Amino acid sequence: NKKITIAIDGFSSTGKSTVAKGLAKKLNYVYVDTGAMYRAVTLYMMRKLFVSDTNFDEEAIIRHLPFVSLKFVFNEQKGFAEMYLNGENVEKEIRYMEVSEQVSKVAAVPEVRKLLVEQQQEMGKEKGVVMDGRDIGTVVFPDAELKIFMTASTEKRAQRRYDELIERGDEVEFDAVLKNVKDRDFMDSTREDSPLIKADDAVEFDNSDLDLQEQFDQILKIVEDRL
Ligand code: C5P
Numbered sequence: 001n002k003k004i005t006i007a008i009d010g011f012s013s014t015g016k017s018t019v020a021k022g023l024a025k026k027l028n029y030v031y032v033d034t035g036a037m038y039r040a041v042t043l044y045m046m047r048k049l050f051v052s053d054t055n056f057d058e059e060a061i062i063r064h065l066p067f068v069s070l071k072f073v074f075n076e077q078k079g080f081a082e083m084y085l086n087g088e089n090v091e092k093e094i095r096y097m098e099v100s101e102q103v104s105k106v107a108a109v110p111e112v113r114k115l116l117v118e119q120q121q122e123m124g125k126e127k128g129v130v131m132d133g134r135d136i137g138t139v140v141f142p143d144a145e146l147k148i149f150m151t152a153s154t155e156k157r158a159q160r161r162y163d164e165l166i167e168r169g170d171e172v173e174f175d176a177v178l179k180n181v182k183d184r185d186f187m188d189s190t191r192e193d194s195p196l197i198k199a200d201d202a203v204e205f206d207n208s209d210l211d212l213q214e215q216f217d218q219i220l221k222i223v224e225d226r227l
Pocket of ligand 1: 035103104105107132135136184
């Protein structure tokens with residue numbers, strides 16, 4: 001079997017990472033969660049520059065970028081790679097609502113995107129990679145052999161995200177999660193640089209009414225047709 005590049009894009013909490021992780025495991029491919037990279041940069045800027053709803057200095061973010069070092073380290077026990085920011089495991093912290101509320105602003109900064117896209121292209125250059133995000137099929141790997149554009153209703157997505165956060169023990173309100181999903185969708189799809197958009201050659205996949213197993217089986221079929 002030849003190794004291919006699989007790009008999975010879509011709105012927030014469409015279940016991209018669940019599918020991507022499953023595919024990577026099944027095919028013995030590397031999984032790259034590019035959202036984790038934008039989240040880690042955001043966390044760094046929140047700590048260093050106190051980025052918040054009322055405080056956002058793009059110039060300062062650009063100046064601090066060279067001090068951000070990102071690394072994925074595979075956790076054997078968990079079966080997936082965790083995000084390290086300057087040597088610190090930040091896997092849990094980058095998923096907090098506080099970070100979710102700032103990430104789309106930081107991710108709209110072209111210098112941030114340029115840096116992370118270069119790293120993503122490097123990570124995927126040998127193929128045999130499943131990468132998920134917002135601009136993988138359009139910008140990072142426009143030549144990917146398979147592009148999937150995941151969609152699901154906004155309510156379904158917010159509910160899944162909420163369940164996930166509660167499951168982890170975070171204290172969040174459903175309405176705040178719903179608002180965040182909507183805000184990020186809007187910012188991610190209207191930004192100037194690399195907006196979230198379905199690539200012309202992407203397969204659109206709506207999983208609103210599918211359970212995880214059905215979803216995985218259908219996507220695996222699409223993948224096997226391309227191998
Ligand atoms: O995938 P996840 O929801 O964790 O991504 C968090 C945020 O990072 C997105 O809402 C978006 O603003 C940004 N992002 C991006 N491009 C990517 C992946 C994520 O702009 N390829």
